[in-house]
Amino acid sequence: MSDTATSEHSEPDTAAEHHDTEHAHPSDWAYVKIAVVLAVITALEVFTYFESVVDWGVALVPSLIFMMIVKFYLVATWFMHLRFDSKLFGRMFTAGLTLAVGVYLVTLTVFEFWV
């Protein structure tokens, strides 16, 4: 496993945004650090299950959703390289994700899920 950075993050080509194909990826050590953060967050999530240890009360659901979003973001930006790749890739994914979240929030509302 290499401990040296393969390259540093470079700014997108200002002349042609869609041409910013040269994506610099972080070092293996950076990936390991991200994985450790993900593992710690997962441990915290599981910790919430044991109510006898700490009573999270009304903070439980918001905390779980926040931790889920952080994990989602870390995997998408670091492991899937959205942080370093062309913005077009991210837009394609975000379009599908946003559409899905919008459509199904409306669906859940129509079926009175929140009531």
Added chain:
Amino acid sequence: MSAEPLVADHAHDVSDHGHDPHATTTGLSHTKLAMWVFLGSECLLFGGLISTYLLYKTRGNGRTLPTDVFDIPFTSVSSFVLLMSSLTMVLALSAVSRGEDEAGRTWLLATALLGGIFVGGQVYEFTSFVREGVAFTTNPASSAFFTLTGFHGVHVSLGIVMLMSLFVASVKGKLTQRNAETVEIVGLYWHFVDIVWIFIFTVIYLIPAD
């Protein structure tokens, strides 16, 4: 007419996992773009399955609900295993990109193994649910649960097939630094399957049903 920077382009080939930026109209790999569009559409598929489960999760028809038989400690371990497979996947890509084929094969195999452990855990979970009286047709809640997690399990299984195909290609010398983009594209699929599980683990397993 301007002169083409041939030397720079060739150097670019290697840094961009073998993709030649001048080979496409966008300057981006169309294969990779197609994978991102596909993953965007997958959000709609899993969104539908998750929403269906959320709507049906309390419809037990007087019989045992999936939430009654959840084994959170066990599923937590499975989730951790799948999460760590994302690390080994990205390390595989990193190794292949550097031309370290042996290390690349090791990480690909590790990723497939971790994925196999996850799927094995899911099979165990399903069989234990059935033993406890929660089968696919027990009630609407169980149907929605098995459909959602089953679809995810199929995705992981397909990912394992892809990983093993890459491993075999690498053994045959057909997977090198120049076509590392193939590893990256399979990696995108694998990481997506991981983030879908991140969502499922929180929304379906950890957030209390009531």
